[in-house]
Amino acid sequence: MELTGAQILWQSLKDEGVDTVFGYPGGAVIDFYDALVQYDIRHILVRHEQGAVHAADGYARASGRVGVCMVTSGPGATNTVTGIATAYLDSIPMVVITGQVPTKLIGNDAFQEVDIVGITRPCTKHNYLVKDITKLERIIKEAFYIARSGRPGPVLIDIPKDVTNSRTVYKAIKDIQMESYNPTYQPNNKQLSKVVSLIKEAKRPLIFTGGGVVLSKGSDALTRLAKRTNIPVTASLMGLGSYPGTDEKLWLGMLGMHGTFRANMATSNCDLMLAIGVRFDDRVTGKTDEFATKATIVHVDIDPTSIHKNVIVDVPVVGDCRLTLEALNELLDAEDPAQIGPERSEWLGQIQKWKDTNPLRYKQDGCDTIKPQYVVEKLFEVTKGNAIISTEVGQNQMWAAQYYHFDKPNQWLTSGGLGTMGYGFPAAIGAQMACPDRLVVDVAGDGSIQMNIQEMATAVQNGLPVKIVILNNQYLGMVRQWQELFYKKNYSQTDMTHAPDFVKLAEAYGAKGFRTAKPEEVEAVLKKGIETPGPVIMEFVVCREECVYPMVPAGAPITNMLLV
Amino acid sequence: MNGDKSILSILVDNEPGVLSRITGLFSGRGYNIESLSVAETMDPAISRITMITRGDKPIVEQIKKQLNKLINVIKVLDLTDQRHVLRELALIKVYAKAENRAEILRIVDIFRCKIVDSGPEHYTLEVAADEDKLSALLNLLQPMGIKEIARTGSIALLRELQ
Numbered sequence: 001m002e003l004t005g006a007q008i009l010w011q012s013l014k015d016e017g018v019d020t021v022f023g024y025p026g027g028a029v030i031d032f033y034d035a036l037v038q039y040d041i042r043h044i045l046v047r048h049e050q051g052a053v054h055a056a057d058g059y060a061r062a063s064g065r066v067g068v069c070m071v072t073s074g075p076g077a078t079n080t081v082t083g084i085a086t087a088y089l090d091s092i093p094m095v096v097i098t099g100q101v102p103t104k105l106i107g108n109d110a111f112q113e114v115d116i117v118g119i120t121r122p123c124t125k126h127n128y129l130v131k132d133i134t135k136l137e138r139i140i141k142e143a144f145y146i147a148r149s150g151r152p153g154p155v156l157i158d159i160p161k162d163v164t165n166s167r168t169v170y171k172a173i174k175d176i177q178m179e180s181y182n183p184t185y186q187p188n189n190k191q192l193s194k195v196v197s198l199i200k201e202a203k204r205p206l207i208f209t210g211g212g213v214v215l216s217k218g219s220d221a222l223t224r225l226a227k228r229t230n231i232p233v234t235a236s237l238m239g240l241g242s243y244p245g246t247d248e249k250l251w252l253g254m255l256g257m258h259g260t261f262r263a264n265m266a267t268s269n270c271d272l273m274l275a276i277g278v279r280f281d282d283r284v285t286g287k288t289d290e291f292a293t294k295a296t297i298v299h300v301d302i303d304p305t306s307i308h309k310n311v312i313v314d315v316p317v318v319g320d321c322r323l324t325l326e327a328l329n330e331l332l333d334a335e336d337p338a339q340i341g342p343e344r345s346e347w348l349g350q351i352q353k354w355k356d357t358n359p360l361r362y363k364q365d366g367c368d369t370i371k372p373q374y375v376v377e378k379l380f381e382v383t384k385g386n387a388i389i390s391t392e393v394g395q396n397q398m399w400a401a402q403y404y405h406f407d408k409p410n411q412w413l414t415s416g417g418l419g420t421m422g423y424g425f426p427a428a429i430g431a432q433m434a435c436p437d438r439l440v441v442d443v444a445g446d447g448s449i450q451m452n453i454q455e456m457a458t459a460v461q462n463g464l465p466v467k468i469v470i471l472n473n474q475y476l477g478m479v480r481q482w483q484e485l486f487y488k489k490n491y492s493q494t495d496m497t498h499a500p501d502f503v504k505l506a507e508a509y510g511a512k513g514f515r516t517a518k519p520e521e522v523e524a525v526l527k528k529g530i531e532t533p534g535p536v537i538m539e540f541v542v543c544r545e546e547c548v549y550p551m552v553p554a555g556a557p558i559t560n561m562l563l564v
Numbered sequence: 565m566n567g568d569k570s571i572l573s574i575l576v577d578n579e580p581g582v583l584s585r586i587t588g589l590f591s592g593r594g595y596n597i598e599s600l601s602v603a604e605t606m607d608p609a610i611s612r613i614t615m616i617t618r619g620d621k622p623i624v625e626q627i628k629k630q631l632n633k634l635i636n637v638i639k640v641l642d643l644t645d646q647r648h649v650l651r652e653l654a655l656i657k658v659y660a661k662a663e664n665r666a667e668i669l670r671i672v673d674i675f676r677c678k679i680v681d682s683g684p685e686h687y688t689l690e691v692a693a694d695e696d697k698l699s700a701l702l703n704l705l706q707p708m709g710i711k712e713i714a715r716t717g718s719i720a721l722l723r724e725l726q
Binding site: 117121181303305307312 | 584630633
């Protein structure tokens with residue numbers, strides 16, 4: 001069957017099971033858009049290409065499938081770079097299709113020409129420029145395979161306009177094998193036996209779970225492992241939801257720069273650390289020389305480059321997190337349950353003491369302005385912990401991480417690695433497309449929500465009932481916090497007092513908006529906002545100078561915590 | 565950059581942009597390339613890159629893993645601690661005044677160079693050697709005056725009997 005390049009693209013997406021594409025048309029992709037009507041694929045027209053790529057990312061995180069976006073050449077392509085880097089740092093499977101000027105014009109500085117393959121080489125897992133239509137089908141197939149397999153990541157395909165409108169035979173390729181790309185999924189059994197004996201010997205073990213567990217769908221296996229071995233669990237920002245956040249007994253909360261006191265203390269005092277699907281980011285480790293120095297560290301990761309990169313570990317295991325956890329559980333089946341999962345009363349008791357002396361805390365009572373933490377805590381209550389939460393970046397993100405307790409994976413969408421302000425709202429749109437029946441809430445700050453606010457039109461146009469909670473402190477709060485703590489309160493360029501009226505802004509887009517500055521109204525506004533159909537902005541005017549605590553100064557050991 | 569020298573032999577897909585992926589990896593992560601040479605292998609779909617890099621052991625380990633992670637990299641061989649043959653090719657244009665010509669020819673003989681071009685004032689020498697031999701040669705030619713020099717990066721293969 002002979003098809004045009006445009007038809008081959010859509011047909012390939014259909015064959016990959018893609019049902020939604022986020023995009024923005026332009027001259028170089030006009031043939032794709034012309035052919036779109038022939039295919040049963042939903043296209044969400046965003047208002048800025050950055051919105052498209054974050055939406056595809058949110059779609060991927062919420063659904064566990066590959067997110068897809070399409071943009072035109074030149075500025076359309078460059079506008080996706082931040083979103084691609086965001087997905088790359090967090091290992092999110094995504095395929096980005098960019099239009100390119102006709103093959104003959106490449107290199108001539110043609111209108112809307114940019115070398116997007118060159119630009120995105122360091123922030124994609126792989127990328128392609130398709131110069132020959134006969135290779136298009138295979139490249140699309142490879143792109144999806146690479147995006148979703150191994151350590152997932154974004155793949156970009158740059159397609160010149162003449163390739164979209166010439167014709168070739170569509171072969172419906174089924175399987176892809178690549179000589180140079182074969183991720184290791186199965187862990188080494190010898191290493192696993194070592195892990196089992198370490199678990200048996202450990203007196204103060206700790207599980208440190210990360211985004212790799214979420215991505216590999218390993219949460220059930222991890223939860224089983226933790227519960228049967230009675231080992232407490234902490235997580236990186238990306239690992240939230242991979243272990244039930246409401247488990248009072250073994251869950252310690254997040255570790256690192258804004259981790260809980262007990263999680264950081266447990267990290268520094270454990271004698272065995274099972275680090276699974278993590279990469280020991282500097283926001284987690286603080287000073288690496290003093291990170292988990294008493295522990296034998298086991299590190300499970302599908303990407304060999306993660307191992308020994310930031311922290312030298314004792315037992316590296318290269319493999320898929322889920323398969324590794326399942327294999328470990330299988331090995332543990334042969335062991336005496338009492339020996340692998342003793343009471344650990346001393347260790348768990350010590351952790352409880354740390355929790356009692358320094359819990360996460362803030363004080364709403366007696367304060368007549370709203371504490372931002374209180375809003376997140378109420379949001380958790382009102383939504384019964386079932387919402388999909390996306391965040392922007394900064395204080396809003398850390399409070400959401402600390403006070404919304406995630407029981408399930410794929411309900412926490414945040415830009416962990418790159419820290420991209422403006423991520424949360426378009427990501428929420430993508431998540432809502434993936435999960436139409438779920439409640440999706442973007443926890444935002446007044447600064448970051450303005451970075452992609454234009455997507456309000458996308459949400460309204462498509463009837464996507466995304467709820468935005470703005471914690472408005474009229475500051476770039478996290479930078480202000482650093483200025484307060486480390487720069488003698490020199491609040492240079494962080495005052496955001498001049499802002500739009502967010503309620504009227506919502507209304508201008510055809511959405512609803514509510515605002516309160518009173519603590520006693522927080523719950524009612526949340527309920528009203530969530531019950532109101534369609535997209536809603538809920539603005540909470542909060543204490544201006546509230547800080548995120550605990551806080552470990554950058555580069556300090558993680559036991560060096562500023563506690564309120 | 566500090567650390568020992570490592571010799572990496574990298575088999576890659578012979579495609580546009582592959583070299584840029586590799587050099588980009590090095591510049592982006594702050595690794596060092598001392599020399600680089602690239603050419604097709606017997607299989608035209610595959611090229612061999614020979615690279616000399618410098619770094620302490622964990623860095624070189626990380627470099628090898630990062631190279632392997634690139635989709636277009638088929639295989640990374642570290643020849644450093646294995647028996648190997650290593651050569652680089654140099655073309656050396658040396659001033660050859662009448663009183664020096666005999667001396668230059670003697671050096672050419674000792675170092676098994678070839679004279680590939682000559683003129684009233686110069687000889688151009690071709691030599692394939694490892695780095696030590698090449699620098700010894702250059703030291704000897706220095707007094708005569710070296711007009712120009714072009715050197716390839718090193719290329720290397722494992723010796724068959726290890």
